[in-house]
Structures are given as C-alpha cells and as structure tokens.
Amino acid sequence: MRVNIHVVKTIATVTATCPPLLAGALDPGDAENLARALRVLADPARLRILSLIQAQPGREACVCHLTEPLRLTQPTVSHHLKVLLDAGLVEREQRGSWAYFRVLDEQLGALRELLT
Amino acid sequence: MRVNIHVVKTIATVTATCPPLLAGALDPGDAENLARALRVLADPARLRILSLIQAQPGREACVCHLTEPLRLTQPTVSHHLKVLLDAGLVEREQRGSWAYFRVLDEQLGALRELLT
DNA sequence: CTTGGATATCGATCGCGGTCTATGCCGCGA
DNA sequence: TCGCGGCATAGACCGCGATCGATATCCAAG
Numbered sequence: 001m002r003v004n005i006h007v008v009k010t011i012a013t014v015t016a017t018c019p020p021l022l023a024g025a026l027d028p029g030d031a032e033n034l035a036r037a038l039r040v041l042a043d044p045a046r047l048r049i050l051s052l053i054q055a056q057p058g059r060e061a062c063v064c065h066l067t068e069p070l071r072l073t074q075p076t077v078s079h080h081l082k083v084l085l086d087a088g089l090v091e092r093e094q095r096g097s098w099a100y101f102r103v104l105d106e107q108l109g110a111l112r113e114l115l116t
Numbered sequence: 117m118r119v120n121i122h123v124v125k126t127i128a129t130v131t132a133t134c135p136p137l138l139a140g141a142l143d144p145g146d147a148e149n150l151a152r153a154l155r156v157l158a159d160p161a162r163l164r165i166l167s168l169i170q171a172q173p174g175r176e177a178c179v180c181h182l183t184e185p186l187r188l189t190q191p192t193v194s195h196h197l198k199v200l201l202d203a204g205l206v207e208r209e210q211r212g213s214w215a216y217f218r219v220l221d222e223q224l225g226a227l228r229e230l231l232t
Numbered sequence: 233c234t235t236g237g238a239t240a241t242c243g244a245t246c247g248c249g250g251t252c253t254a255t256g257c258c259g260c261g262a
Numbered sequence: 263t264c265g266c267g268g269c270a271t272a273g274a275c276c277g278c279g280a281t282c283g284a285t286a287t288c289c290a291a292g
Contacts, residue, residue, distance in 0.1 A: 021163060021166060021167055021224070022166065022167060022170040022219065022221065022224070023167075024167065024170075024171050025164070025167050025168055025171040025185075026163055026164050026167040026168075028160065028164070031160040031161075031163045031164045031167075032160045034160075034163055035157075035158050035159050035160040035163055038154055038157050038158035039155075039158040039249095041151075041154050041158075041231070042151050042154035042155040042157075042158040043151050043249090043250080044144065044147040044148045044150075044151040045147075045250080045251095047137060047142055047147045047150055047151055048141070048142050048144070048147045050137060050138065051137055051138060051139075051140065051141050051142040051147075052141050052142075054138040054140075055140050055141040062268080062269090063268070063269060063270095064267095064268065064269085069141070072250095072251080072252095073251075073252065073253085074268080074269070074270095075251085075252075075253080075254095075269090075270075075271080075272095076250070076251055076252075077269095078269060078270055078271085079249095079250075079251085079270090079271095080250090081269095082270080082271095094258095094259095094269095096259065096260070096268095097258075097259055097260065097267065097268050097269080098268065098269085099268080099269065099270095103138065105138065108137070108138070108231055108232075109231075109232075111231065112228050112231040112232070115157070115224055115225075115227065115228040115231075116224075116225075116228070155279095159279095159280080161280080161281095178238080178239090179238070179239060179240095180237095180238065180239090188280095188281080188282095189281075189282060189283080190238080190239070190240090191239090191240075191241080191242095191281080191282070191283080191284095192280075192281055192282070193239095194239060194240055194241085195240090195241090195279095195280080195281080196280090197239095198240080198241095210239095210288095210289090212238090212289070212290070213237065213238050213239080213288075213289050213290065214238065214239085214289095215238080215239065215240095233292105234291105234292090235290105235291090235292085236289105236290095236291090237288105237289090237290090237291105238287100238288085238289085238290105239286100239287080239288080239289100240285100240286080240287070240288090241284105241285080241286070241287085242283105242284085242285075242286085243282105243283095243284090243285105244281100244282085244283095245280105245281085245282085246279100246280090246281090247278105247279100247280090247281105248277105248278090248279090248280100249276100249277095249278090250275105250276090250277090250278100251274100251275085251276090251277105252273105252274085252275080252276105253272105253273090253274090253275105254271105254272085254273085254274105255270100255271080255272080255273100256269105256270080256271070256272090257268105257269085257270075257271090258267105258268090258269085258270100259266105259267095259268090259269105260265105260266090260267090260268105261264105261265095261266090262263100262264085262265085262266105
C-alpha cells in the first residue's frame with residue numbers, strides 16, 4: 001500500500017514563522033527550527049553539491065554527475081540530496097532512469113534574510 | 117609562562133577568501149571553511165544567545181544574564197560564548213568581575229552575503 | 233592575605249549525523 | 263522476460279560536539 005508522506009520543508013517552515021535573528025529574543029522553538037535549517041547548510045559536502053549543481057550547464061545535475069567531483073560514494077550523495085530535498089533547498093525531477101536536481105534559490109534567499 | 121595565542125576568527129577568514137555559494141563550484145577548502153562558519157550558527161543555544169544579547173538594554177550581556185533564560189549551566193554558556201568569540205560573531209569586554217559580550221553584526225552580515 | 237562571586241577550563245558522557253557496504257527498487261533496452 | 267544501470271534505503275560504524283559536574287582562575291572588597 002502507498003501512503004502520501006507529507007515531507008516538512010524545513011526552510012519554508014522556519015521562514016514562515018521565525019523572526020529575524022537579531023530582531024528580539026528568539027523563543028526556544030524558533031531557535032530550534034532555525035538551527036535545524038542552518039544545520040542543513042553547515043556541511044561541506046552539501047555546500048559543494050549546491051554549488052556544483054549551479055555550476056552545471058542547465059543548472060541541474062543528477063547523482064552520477066556529483067559523486068566523482070565530491071569523491072563520495074553514491075549512497076552518501078543520495079543521502080545529502082535527500083537532506084537538501086527535505087529542507088526545500090533543491091527540487092527533484094525524474095527523467096527516465098535519472099533523477100535531476102535543481103537549486104531553489106528563493107529558499108536560500110529566505111533563509112538568508114533570517115540572519116539579520 | 118604566558119604565550120600569545122592567535123585565535124583564528126572563523127567568519128572573517130571565510131568571508132575574505134570564499135566566493136558566494138552559488139557563484140560557481142566551491143573548492144573543497146572553501147566549502148570546509150564556510151561549513152565551519154555556518155556550524156557556529158547552527159545551534160539553538162548560540163542563536164538564542166545572539167538574540168538575547170541584542171534584546172538586552174545596551175545590547176550587551178554578561179554570562180550571568182544568559183544562564184537563566186537559556187536554562188543552561190554557566191560552563192555551557194561560557195563554552196558557547198567562546199565559540200561565538202572565536203568565530204568573531206561577538207566581542208568581549210571585561211569590566212570588573214564581569215565579562216560583557218556584544219554582537220558584531222557586520223560579521224553576521226558578511227556571512228549572510230556568502231549565501232548567494 | 234583571605235574570602236566570595238563571576239567566569240574559564242577540564243574531563244567525561246552521550247546522542248547525533250556523515251560515511252560506508254550491502255541490498256532493494258525502478259525503468260530501459262535486448 | 264531478463265539483465266543492467268541509476269538511484270534509494272537499511273544497517274553499522276565512528277568521530278564530533280553539546281552538555282554537565284568539578285575545579286581552576288581572576289577580580290574586588292574587606
């Protein structure tokens with residue numbers, strides 16, 4: 001049986017409810033959510049994945065384009081892409097056997113606005 | 117014997133050498149440095165510390181002002197403040213027995229610019 | 233100098249997450 | 263239908279860092 005799993009988009013959630021960092025005392029819940037969102041970016045492999053996708057012609061990449069420059073195994077790259085996907089920082093499009101990923105820059109911009 | 121320890125300011129270092137995230141493929145070293153800088157912010161306690169300091173009258177706070185709202189012990193708060201200090205996100209001023217901390221918003225702004 | 237309070241440091245614990253290998257799943261072509 | 267290639271998932275391992283109690287350090291007052 002197939003169930004629809006509603007994946008919480010970390011970034012979208014926090015940008016919708018969390019005030020800017022220095023605009024006043026953050027309550028514990030907002031701090032936790034913002035920290036969770038920042039933790040997605042606070043990894044060298046994921047930062048490189050975002051920049052590598054964006055540097056690709058067409059600004060999209062599938063997993064097999066990333067494993068070699070990252071020098072990481074395919075499962076590890078898939079893991080990072082899932083983290084980025086759940087956060088809402090990339091989108092995924094299946095084309096045949098390949099899964100193409102694109103960066104959602106608006107989400108990155110929204111997150112950036114919270115560091116104010 | 118006393119030695120002068122030169123503490124590397126994480127944020128200042130990365131903003132001086134690292135290109136914006138989506139401006140092209142990040143090399144591994146830059147990715148590592150940027151991730152290190154983001155990891156400083158990717159913690160709910162440190163986010164709350166920054167916002168609590170800023171919410172204080174005079175935009176400064178000493179350790180004893182932070183332990184209670186954070187519900188963390190004094191050593192833990194001191195630890196987080198040291199991380200923020202080493203990163204260059206806060207400055208420290210000793211006044212009598214008390215150590216007052218202030219947020220360096222320029223550093224936060226510089227880091228924010230890298231998420232582009 | 234001694235005491236007391238504020239802060240820093242030390243050492244230990246423990247949970248989280250990045251990485252791997254092994255394996256499952258899916259779509260395509262022969 | 264079978265095999266293969268691309269990707270996802272499961273499970274295990276391991277290091278890092280958040281937190282704490284204990285203790286050291288520093289400063290002011292008496």
